[in-house]
Amino acid sequence: MTELLINGTSLTIEQVVKVSQDPNIKVRIDPKAIPNIQKAADAVQRFIQEGRIAYGITTGFGAFKDKLISVDDVEKLQENIILSHSVGVGPEFDDQVVRAMMLIRANTLAHGHSGIRVKTIELLLALLNHNILPIIPSKGSLGASGDLAPLAHMSLPLLGVGKVKFQGQIMDAKEAMRKVGLEPIKLAAKEGLALTNGTTLMTALGALNVHRAEILMQSANCAGALTLEAQNGTMRAFMPQVHRSRPQNCQAETAATMRDLLQGSQFTRPDNSLNVQDAYTLRCIPQVHGAVANTIDFVKSVIQTELNSVTDNPLMFFEEDGSVEIISGGNFHGEPLALALDYLAIAIADLGNMSERRIAKLIDNKTELYPSFLAAKGGLNSGFMLLQYTAAALASENKTLAHPSSLDSIPSSGNVEDHVSMGANAALHCAWVLDNVSTIVAIEMMSAAQAIDFRLLEQPDLKQGKGTTEAMRKIRQIVPFFPEDDFFQPALTDLVSALRAGEFCPNVN
Numbered sequence: 001m002t003e004l005l006i007n008g009t010s011l012t013i014e015q016v017v018k019v020s021q022d023p024n025i026k027v028r029i030d031p032k033a034i035p036n037i038q039k040a041a042d043a044v045q046r047f048i049q050e051g052r053i054a055y056g057i058t059t060g061f062g063a064f065k066d067k068l069i070s071v072d073d074v075e076k077l078q079e080n081i082i083l084s085h086s087v088g089v090g091p092e093f094d095d096q097v098v099r100a101m102m103l104i105r106a107n108t109l110a111h112g113h114s115g116i117r118v119k120t121i122e123l124l125l126a127l128l129n130h131n132i133l134p135i136i137p138s139k140g141s142l143g144a145s146g147d148l149a150p151l152a153h154m155s156l157p158l159l160g161v162g163k164v165k166f167q168g169q170i171m172d173a174k175e176a177m178r179k180v181g182l183e184p185i186k187l188a189a190k191e192g193l194a195l196t197n198g199t200t201l202m203t204a205l206g207a208l209n210v211h212r213a214e215i216l217m218q219s220a221n222c223a224g225a226l227t228l229e230a231q232n233g234t235m236r237a238f239m240p241q242v243h244r245s246r247p248q249n250c251q252a253e254t255a256a257t258m259r260d261l262l263q264g265s266q267f268t269r270p271d272n273s274l275n276v277q278d279a280y281t282l283r284c285i286p287q288v289h290g291a292v293a294n295t296i297d298f299v300k301s302v303i304q305t306e307l308n309s310v311t312d313n314p315l316m317f318f319e320e321d322g323s324v325e326i327i328s329g330g331n332f333h334g335e336p337l338a339l340a341l342d343y344l345a346i347a348i349a350d351l352g353n354m355s356e357r358r359i360a361k362l363i364d365n366k367t368e369l370y371p372s373f374l375a376a377k378g379g380l381n382s383g384f385m386l387l388q389y390t391a392a393a394l395a396s397e398n399k400t401l402a403h404p405s406s407l408d409s410i411p412s413s414g415n416v417e418d419h420v421s422m423g424a425n426a427a428l429h430c431a432w433v434l435d436n437v438s439t440i441v442a443i444e445m446m447s448a449a450q451a452i453d454f455r456l457l458e459q460p461d462l463k464q465g466k467g468t469t470e471a472m473r474k475i476r477q478i479v480p481f482f483p484e485d486d487f488f489q490p491a492l493t494d495l496v497s498a499l500r501a502g503e504f505c506p507n508v509n
Contacts, residue, residue: 001015001018001022001025002024002025002026003025003026003027003028004019004025004026004027004028004103005027005028005029005030006027006028006029006030006033006103006106006107006110007029007030007032007033007107007110007111008033008107008108008109008110008111008112008308008310009111009308010308011103011104011107011307011308012304012307013207013210013211013300013303013304013307014211016100016103016104016204016207016208016307017100017207017208017211019099019100019103019128020095020096020097020099020100020103020204020208021096023099023131026129027103027106027125027128027129028125029106029110029118029121029122029125030110033110033111033112034118035112036111036112037109037110037112037116037117037118037121038117038118039112039318040112040113040114040115040116040316040318040324041115041116041117041118041188041190043115043316043318043324043326044057044115044188044189044190044316045188045189046324047326048071048074048189051071053068054314054326055313055314055328056190056193056197056313056314057074057115057189057190057193057314057326058071058074074189075186075187075188075189077189077192078187078188078189078190078191078192078193079159079186079187079192080192081152081192081193081196082152082155082156082158082159082161082187082192082195082196083152083156083159083161084152085148085149085151085152085196086149086152086153086156086162087140087149087152088136088137088138088139088140088141088149088150088152088153089137089139089140090137090138090139090140091137091138092135092136092137092138093136093137093138093150095131095133095165096208097136097201097204097205097208098133098134098136098154099128099131099133100204100205100207100208101136101150101151101154101200101201101204102124102125102127102128102133102134102154103128104200104203104204104207104307105124105151105154105195105198105200106121106124106125106128107307107308108198108200108309108310108311108312109121109194109195109312111308111310113310113315113316113317114190114194114310114312114315114316115189115190115191115194115316116188116190116191116194116195117188117191119185120158120185120187120188120191120195123158123182123185124155124158124195126180126182127157127158127164127177127182130166130176130180130182131166131167132157132164132165132166132173132176132177132180132182133164133165133166134153134154134155134156134157134162134163134164134173135153135162135163135164135165135170136150136153136154137149137150137153138150138428141201141202141423141424141425142410142412142417142420142421142422142424143199143202143333143334143335143337143338143420143421143422143423143424143425143426144332144333144334144335144417144419144420144421144423145197145313145332145412145413145417145420146196146197146198146199146200146311146312146332146334147198147199147200147201147202147334147424148196148197150200150201150424151195151196151197151198151200151201152195152196154195154200155192155195155196156173157173157176157177157184158184158185158187158195159173159184159185159187160173160174160177160183160184161173161184164176166179193312193313194312197311197312197313197332198311198312198331198332199306199309199311199332199333199334199337199423200311201424201427202306202334202337202338202341202423202424202426202427203303203306203307203311203337205341205424205427205428205430205431206299206302206303206306206337206340206341206427207303207307208431209299209341209344209427209430209431209434210296210299210300210303210344212431212434212438212500213296213299213344213348213434214296214300214505215499215500215502215505216348216351216434216437216438216441216499217289217292217293217296217351217505218257218504218505219438219441219445219499219504219505220289220292220351220354220355220437220441221254221257221258221261221285221289222261222445222467222468222471222504222505223355223358223441223444223445223448223504224258224281224282224285224289224354224355224358224444225258225261225262225465225467225468225471226444226445226448226449226452226468226471226472227282227358227361227362227444227447227448227451228258228262228268228278228282228285229262229265229267229268229448229452229464229465229468230267230362230369230370230447230448230451230452230455231278231282231361231362231367231369231451232267232268232269232367232369233268233269233278233282234268234269234270234271234272234275234276234277234278235258235259235262235265235268236271236276236277237277237278237282237283237284237285237286238255238258238259238262238285238286239255240252240255240256242255242286243255243286246287248287248290248291248294249290249293249294249297250290250291250293250294250297251286251287251290251291252286252290253290253293254285254286254289254290254293255285255286255290258285258286260466260467261465261466261467261468261471262465262466262467262468263465263466263467264463264465264466265463265464265465265468266462266463266464267452267455267462267463267464267465267468268465279357279361281354281357281358281361282358285354288350288351288354289351289354291347292347292348292350292351295343295344295346295347296344296347298340298343299340299341299343299344302336302337302340303337303340306336306337309331310331311331311332312331312332313328313329313330313331313332314326314327314328314329315327315329315331333420333421334420334421334422334423334424335406335421335423337421337423337426337427338405338406338421338422338423338426339404339406339426341405341423341426341427341429341430342402342404342405342406342426342429342430344430345398345401345402345426345429345430345433346402346404348398348430348433348434348437349395349398349399349401349402349433349437351437351441352391352394352395352398352433352436352437352440352441353395353398355391355437355440355441355443355444356388356391356392356394356395356440356444358444358448359387359388359391359440359443359444359447360388360392362374362384362444362447362448362450362451363383363384363385363387363388363447364388365451369451369454369455370451370454370455371383371454373385374447374450374451374454374482375484375485376483376484377484380485381484381485382485383482383485384446384447384450384488387443387446387447387488387492388443388447390439390443391439391440391443391444394436394437394439394440395436395440397436398433398436398437401429401432401433401436402429402433404426405422405423405425405426405429406421406422406423406426408422408425409421409422438496438499438500439492439496441499442492442495442496442499443492445471445475445495445499445504446475446479446488446491446492446495449472449475449476449479449481450481450482452464452472453481471504474498474503474504475495478491478494478495478498479491479492479494479495
């Protein structure tokens, strides 16, 4: 994909991910969307000429909704909202999040209900296409009235204000724009509100989180299959008839994935009347991983809907007779996203719980298959003991991060905005949980591979499954077998990077 046309109705998560990662993709407004955008912008001007009262156009914002704005000040009002709302704090978002935000906001505005001019959206896209990226702090959004502070920071360069990242340097927005032949714009009525009022940050983080979760889900299935081989587990629990009897979404599909990964494996045990079943973290992979996969599917549907929704306020609607109605509503409220992203964080955290317990079984080995702590000459060597500590620390941290942000609400703006979603916090916490669980699953892969190689020292002719053979090959390209204690951390870091890049999940682009 070298070019993407946006129209407010057809943007996908996959496109957001690609644009966020690739500055060479050029984004433009679909020509078919331009008449509706312009019609709404023209209607705003008619409202002003007619002296009509409309929130955020001829009134102040929030608690100032009853303060009328003179015709002479309507444009200054829009500049003021950008300047005064740019008060975010905390670490800056990385380039992928910023690019995703810029794309999603432009797509929302291209719907034609926001009253913003075509040229203003085009300037936002010009910044994106030149990879001139606003510096956006990560903290400050309440997730209702939209992601106000982050979106205000995103919009500052349109005014020629603030700092941007361009060609690997931090510089003034005006300087970066001058380098590529762009000029700042003077906002028209409604435009500052249209730019800042919406769920754009939550949606951007949500889209990227869902993509990462899909990668992590397949990687966790792969890790579980490797651990089952290392532990000489049984595949009986993955038989199709078990899962047909409980048709929960994604359970049977997960069991089928495990059968595919382990097809032909000689590392699993045949039926044994004295050992008919494994521990839950192996036996119940279809039930637990399947439930997590189902959660990801649900959250994906919420994010996909939001990508093509109009989330600012007020909105403009046109009747068949050509009349226009401007309506104040609450589409900026992030509750659908907050609840979904809290749900995703909980599910991914539990995926990490499963993986950490499998790591503990690999480390604290009770069989004769390989040495405890995956260490030859235990005592002299600690082996992978501390890798399990790291996994346990991350799993514990996740239990705090997964506390639902959507349960909190602090009223703002003179109690006019008396219930907020805290959806941006939900999205951020979900991202941190994904970071942690990616490391946990990488530790499981590293540990399972170590155990399998110990088994191969005793039984060199054993063959792994169809999918686990390929996974083991990729792991060993990154992480060696460790016959004795070594500096493990660099190998783990490289494996985490490969996992996040999708090396262990061929079904995710």
